[in-house]
Amino acid sequence: xxxxxTSKAQKENNQNFNYKLQPQASYKVAxxxxxxxxxxxxxxxxxxxxxxxxxxLYDIANVKGxxxxxxxxxxxSQVRDFTGASDLANCLNGVDVxxxxxxxxxxPGMTRDDLFNINAGIVRDLVSxxxxxxxxxxxxxxxNPVNSxxxxxxxxxxxxxxxxxxxxxxxxxxxxVRANTFVAQRKNLKLIDVDVPVVGxxxxxxxxxxxxxxxxxxxxxDEEVEELTVRIQNAGTEVVEAKAGAGSATLSMAxxxxxxxxxxxxxLDGDGDVYECSFVQSDLTDLPFFASRVKLxxxxxxxxxxxxxxxxxxxxxxxxxxxxxxLQASIEKGIAFAQKQA
Ligand code: NAI
Numbered sequence: 001x002x003x004x005x006t007s008k009a010q011k012e013n014n015q016n017f018n019y020k021l022q023p024q025a026s027y028k029v030a031x032x033x034x035x036x037x038x039x040x041x042x043x044x045x046x047x048x049x050x051x052x053x054x055x056x057l058y059d060i061a062n063v064k065g066x067x068x069x070x071x072x073x074x075x076x077s078q079v080r081d082f083t084g085a086s087d088l089a090n091c092l093n094g095v096d097v098x099x100x101x102x103x104x105x106x107x108p109g110m111t112r113d114d115l116f117n118i119n120a121g122i123v124r125d126l127v128s129x130x131x132x133x134x135x136x137x138x139x140x141x142x143x144n145p146v147n148s149x150x151x152x153x154x155x156x157x158x159x160x161x162x163x164x165x166x167x168x169x170x171x172x173x174x175x176x177v178r179a180n181t182f183v184a185q186r187k188n189l190k191l192i193d194v195d196v197p198v199v200g201x202x203x204x205x206x207x208x209x210x211x212x213x214x215x216x217x218x219x220x221x222d223e224e225v226e227e228l229t230v231r232i233q234n235a236g237t238e239v240v241e242a243k244a245g246a247g248s249a250t251l252s253m254a255x256x257x258x259x260x261x262x263x264x265x266x267x268l269d270g271d272g273d274v275y276e277c278s279f280v281q282s283d284l285t286d287l288p289f290f291a292s293r294v295k296l297x298x299x300x301x302x303x304x305x306x307x308x309x310x311x312x313x314x315x316x317x318x319x320x321x322x323x324x325x326x327l328q329a330s331i332e333k334g335i336a337f338a339q340k341q342a
Contacts, residue, residue: 024051027097028095029049029052030057030099030137032099032102033142034101038101039057042254051266057080058083060085063082097268099171100141108241111204120337123141123149124153131157139167139169146171147202147331147334149170151335159342164300165301169280171278173277174256175198175207177255178252179196182232189218193216194216196209196210197292198291199291199308200320202291207232209229210316236248260278274296275305287328289327
């Protein structure tokens with residue numbers, strides 16, 4: 001994050017913030033589920049962005065205090081709170097980027113799919129409101145199971161006649177963040193330089209880190225590949241167990257989602273060099289949705305990056321084939337849910 005609180009202008013004069021040294025703060029961002037474990041720190045991190053002019057925080061409860069608290073940070077954006085379904089349209093009006101971390105998180109022993117029954121309906125209703133009020137916005141889904149909630153969102157948008165596959169994203173950035181951290185630690189690399197593409201989906205074996213594509217290039221023994229891949233796939237469960245019933249990853253997730261939001265804002269602002277991994281509609285494999293690196297631009301996804309999937313190691317090729325049935329089933333489950341409700 002190019003955090004505005006570290007700017008030269010602000011160091012020189014904390015009272016009289018000089019916006020001229022900043023990128024233009026002109027984008028409206030809404031966080032749906034803003035009072036939750038992810039929503040609160042994510043909203044704070046978005047408040048630090050010099051590109052945001054308006055930050056709209058929505059939840060079914062407890063969001064007034066979160067907004068009052070965050071609004072005291074002396075960064076450019078105006079913060080407003082919105083509570084309950086009757087206020088959702090006001091929240092979404094004119095928004096450029098909508099981030100959705102609304103829904104229940106895992107407890108120990110649960111898979112992401114166990115959340116389907118509650119979160120599927122929440123995502124359906126929120127995306128339906130997005131379709132009605134800001135159909136051109138970038139829509140970023142954090143709510144699990146992402147492998148199903150993104151296809152649900154796509155169906156809802158299709159039913160409303162406003163589906164733009166270039167603007168619908170499942171947020172898988174945390175998988176990349178974890179892969180980068182664990183690889184840098186294991187190989188003693190400088191953390192800031194490491195970039196590992198993570199493809200597939202966002203649950204268990206559908207999370208496929210492509211260690212052979214690590215930049216800067218690094219070599220791994222077969223044992224290291226197995227150990228790192230399994231750790232990256234199970235990292236969410238590591239946090240769920242450590243929190244022992246108090247939820248799943250929230251702080252690292254907020255960091256990862258804030259990075260994805262900031263990348264999207266930079267792309268909207270005309271930066272021509274923005275790449276992130278995301279779970280999106282895709283033709284890179286025979287699956288209709290697939291996470292891969294994508295190039296972001298003013299109109300959303302400018303290109304999917306196929307090169308990461310070329311020249312895979314045997315281990316990665318086998319893992320890619322192995323994940324497809326589970327990912328396909330999760331996608332179909334989401335589509336069937338949305339079509340049944342139509
Ligand atoms: P949380 O329970 O702390 O917060 C969820 C928030 O959503 C609450 O404030 C709740 O009031 C709100 N909410 C519930 N129904 C709503 C509705 N209809 N409209 C608006 N807000 C609503 O949960 P936490 O930890 O913030 O997790 C949220 C979601 O993010 C979970 O589904 C979790 O599985 C997922 N997650 C996704 C990750 C990813 O990498 N994509 C990583 C970690 C969690």
